[in-house]
Structures are given as structure tokens and as C-alpha cells.
Amino acid sequence: MPETSVERTLGILLAKVEGIEKSIADGDKHRAVVHRRVDEVVESIGELSVEVAAMKGDVKDSKVITDEVKQWKQRGIGALFVSGIAGTALGGVAVGFLAYWWEAIMRVVRAA
Template structure:
């Protein structure tokens, strides 16, 4: 197994070349990993930004809902007051209708009484 010095140098050259190729491949793989990590960081940053925007939107929606609840409570109070007034006006209307009925009956009774009185007077003056 005697190998010549030339073959040893050739083997060392081949090994050196293979080591260089491996080093280049490792560098390329590290660059790709760094690029992938950078893209992942950018993607995560975008997701965090969107989540932050959603948090702000949810906060705004909560504030709007609270304002609407307050407005609804105020409107409910106003509707209750308006209902009281409406009920009172209905009561007045019914009282007015009742009063008109009483006045109508009274007027009819008075008219009948006057008519009977006039008939009696006419009868009184006609009889000799």
C-alpha cells in the first residue's frame, strides 16, 4: 500500500475542496435560516400590529356600547315620563267624554222639561 506523495497531495486537495464546498453549503444554509427568521419576525410583527389594532377596535366598541347603554337608559326614562303624560291625557279625554255625556243628558232633560213647560203653558192659555 505504498502511495505516492502525489496521491496524498491529490487526496488532501480533494478533501480541502470538499471542506470548502461544505463550508459554502453551511454558509448558504445559515443565510437561508437567517432570512427565514427575518421573514418570521416580520410576519409576527405584522400579526402583533393587527392584534393591537383589534384590541383598540374592541376598546372602541366597548366604549360605544357603554355610551349606547347610557343613551338607552336615558331614553327609557324619557319614555316612562312620556307614558305618564300620555296616560294622563287619556284620562282627561275619558273625563271629557264623560262630562260631555253628562252635559248631553242634562241638556236633554232640560230641553224636555222646557218643552213640557211650554206645552203646559200653551195648554193653559188655550183652555177657556
Template sequence: MAAASNNDLYRAIGILTATVEGLRRDIDASERRAGAENREADEKRAVVHRRMDELIGEVGGIKTDIAAIKDDVTDAKAVTDDVKRWRLMGIGALGVVGIGGTALGVSLANSFEWLTRVLHK
């Protein structure tokens, strides 16, 4: 099963929650009518319990999907942190090379200036 997006998971959880609440209302209503309609109420309760068992299985699947997504997000965060660290190291290296290049350029310019003074005399 492919991992679903967080929005799909939240929507499924919302639907399941609404369904469970509806089932609770069905159970309460069937228990109130239990007097003369015992057999009919028992059949409805059996259907409701069967539906609740199915929903519990679906919720377990959603929890598994959410755990997989959390693992993926954790892995992605580690990669992102590594890339940020590499970028900072690269910027630092460019700064060092820039400073070194500037120092070398100034040194060469001063050397050429000194050489022209010496040769000009």
C-alpha cells in the same frame, strides 16, 4: 351629549360587540404565536388591552344614554296616560251634556205643547 335614537344605540352596541370579538380573536392568535415572538406578542396584547379599555369606556357611555332614554320614555308615558284620562273625562262630560240637552229639549217641547193645548181651549 344629546340622547341618541335607539337604532343608533343598537348599531353602536353591534359595532362594539363585533370589535370585541375581533379583539378576542387577536388575543387568541397572539397567544398561539407566543413562542419566539414573545416581545411582539406582548406589544400586540398591550395594544389590544388598550383598545378594550377604550371600548369599555364607550359601552359605559352607551349604558348611560340608554338609562336616560328609559327615563324620558317613562316621563312621556305618564304624560300620555294623563292625556288619555283627560280625553275620556271630556268624552264623558260631552255625553252628560248631550243627555241633559236632550232632556231639556224634550221638556221644553212638552211644555210648549201643553201650553198650546191650554191656551187653545
């Protein structure tokens, strides 16, 4: 009977060792998947870094153009303001001219 007990104990120990080996193998597979995914993430981040660097140049160029357009807009608004003042002044002069010379103009029109 003692041999049976020893064999049984050895069987239990062997099963436990096999379970541990299976667990280690499963862990290795899982770690391999994790490493593959980490590598993919690192590669994606590298690609993003390159794209961001390229975009920085584009944004810098766009800022130069945007600043230029803002200057044009400011100049245009200034020109419209000056034109408005000049138009108002000319309109006032024309009205003053008509008011001052109205009677003379009407005499010439009636005589014709």
C-alpha cells in the same frame, strides 16, 4: 462545495426566520389595532348605558303625564256624554212644553 451548500441552507433559514419575524411584527400591529377598536367599542357602550339610564327616567316621567292625559280624556268623554243626555232631555222637555202650550201661545201671539 459543501460550504456553499451550508451557506445556502443558512441563507434560506435566515430568510425564513426574517419572514417569521416580519409576520410576528405584522400580527402585533394588527392586534394593537384590534385592541384599540375594542376599547373604542367598550367606551361607546359605556356612553350608551349612561344615555339609556337617563332616558329611562324621562320615559317614566312621560308615562305619568300620558296616564294623566288619558284620565282627562276619559273624564272629558264622560262629561260630553252626560251633557248630551242632559241636552236631549232638555230639548225633549222644551218640545213637550211647546206642544202642550202651543195653542195658548198662539192665542197670546194673535191677540197682540
